[in-house]
Amino acid sequence: MLSDLYIPGDSPVHRARPLVKILALVVFCTGVFLVDHWAGIALAALLVAAGFALAGLHPRHGFAALRPALWILAAIFAVQLWLTGPALAAFVILRFALLILAASLVTLTTTAGEFVAGIEAGLKPAPDWVPKARIALAISLSLRFIPLVRSVLDEVREAQRARGLERNLTALLVPLVVRTLKQADETAEAIQARSFD
Amino acid sequence: MIRFRDVSVEKGGQPILTGIDLSLCERRIGVIGRNGSGKSTLARLFNGLETPTRGSVTVDGQEGGKALRRQVGFVFQNPDNQIVYTIVHEDLEFGLKNLGLGKEEMRARIDTVLGRFQLEHLRDRLTHQLSGGEKQMIALAGVLVMRPRLIVLDEPTTLLDLWNKRRFMAALRDLEQHVVLISHDLDLLNGFDRVLHVQNGRIAADGPPDAVIAGYVAGSQC
Numbered sequence: 395m396l397s398d399l400y401i402p403g404d405s406p407v408h409r410a411r412p413l414v415k416i417l418a419l420v421v422f423c424t425g426v427f428l429v430d431h432w433a434g435i436a437l438a439a440l441l442v443a444a445g446f447a448l449a450g451l452h453p454r455h456g457f458a459a460l461r462p463a464l465w466i467l468a469a470i471f472a473v474q475l476w477l478t479g480p481a482l483a484a485f486v487i488l489r490f491a492l493l494i495l496a497a498s499l500v501t502l503t504t505t506a507g508e509f510v511a512g513i514e515a516g517l518k519p520a521p522d523w524v525p526k527a528r529i530a531l532a533i534s535l536s537l538r539f540i541p542l543v544r545s546v547l548d549e550v551r552e553a554q555r556a557r558g559l560e561r562n563l564t565a566l567l568v569p570l571v572v573r574t575l576k577q578a579d580e581t582a583e584a585i586q587a588r589s590f591d
Numbered sequence: 592m593i594r595f596r597d598v599s600v601e602k603g604g605q606p607i608l609t610g611i612d613l614s615l616c617e618r619r620i621g622v623i624g625r626n627g628s629g630k631s632t633l634a635r636l637f638n639g640l641e642t643p644t645r646g647s648v649t650v651d652g653q654e655g656g657k658a659l660r661r662q663v664g665f666v667f668q669n670p671d672n673q674i675v676y677t678i679v680h681e682d683l684e685f686g687l688k689n690l691g692l693g694k695e696e697m698r699a700r701i702d703t704v705l706g707r708f709q710l711e712h713l714r715d716r717l718t719h720q721l722s723g724g725e726k727q728m729i730a731l732a733g734v735l736v737m738r739p740r741l742i743v744l745d746e747p748t749t750l751l752d753l754w755n756k757r758r759f760m761a762a763l764r765d766l767e768q769h770v771v772l773i774s775h776d777l778d779l780l781n782g783f784d785r786v787l788h789v790q791n792g793r794i795a796a797d798g799p800p801d802a803v804i805a806g807y808v809a810g811s812q813c
Contacts, residue, residue, distance in 0.1 A: 587660060
């Protein structure tokens, strides 16, 4: 998550233009999806490791990015193991892990503002009817809302626990959705108040 | 000069404000009233966030639209809902980009405002990691960099502790802009030029703080 995981730094990866990083990520992900042999995956892993080293990042940063996806990876591994066997299951998992790590390399070294500027630069050649500023703002807001929604979730969870509701999904989701929508409304007004067209 | 001409606001068929007629030219104006009295709706009329069902609101002759919003800055109760970007200086740039300013001008304005409130150390901080007081100061800074003529604040100190409330009010006192402050905290209105008491969608009292607040307090005794 961009807003949570950005690690300030002055490495060549940090200094690289955001658009270049985003395009490199797209190319890398496409390449990883196209390769169907272990040598290709090994090369991709080497590239990601080199990127982390060049950015001066610790392996624990990569693990932190992978951790939220571990259960999904485990589920995919189990299904693949059942359908195709251990070798292909491991291959698929490694491929997904590399995609996540490559994306996190971009997010760890790019601020939200730079990211949005990169998206805007990428959209520059688009025709006038494409709402470039709105698209960029929407992306920025999604990133801004990640920690907000999480803090609301924590608050609601604590409030429910205090009332003895330990594992009640409805009691958790209803106030979370209501409060998030209210926040979204107020943020939309705040954006309007700050002269955004 | 702010002018409300026979302003009424209805929502879902229910009157929220009725027949508001005001001319406001004082530098510091307070608005008080019970929950649900209509004071937040009144505040939102100042910069066009709310459109009157009947009547008109003008600020220096401007009515509604972007031109009005450029003249009137708005600070919300919860800064979390006002901050758009994840890094402080990027959030401060947001309003300035909307004004179409160049990079040098943006930097100069941000430097000035951060310097004025001794907030330079927050420039590169992640916004969601700031304390409540810091967030509200950054929300105010985000409005001030746009150099509005009037600033409307809707209960901006509700979520602040005593220390941050004093700090925020000190910042507010020194502003050269005209200020409209909606607040439940009557102490904050000391030294204000004029106070409006909103009750059931109407202006129940309008005058110097001492008289209006005394009447409001007397009316709320059990």
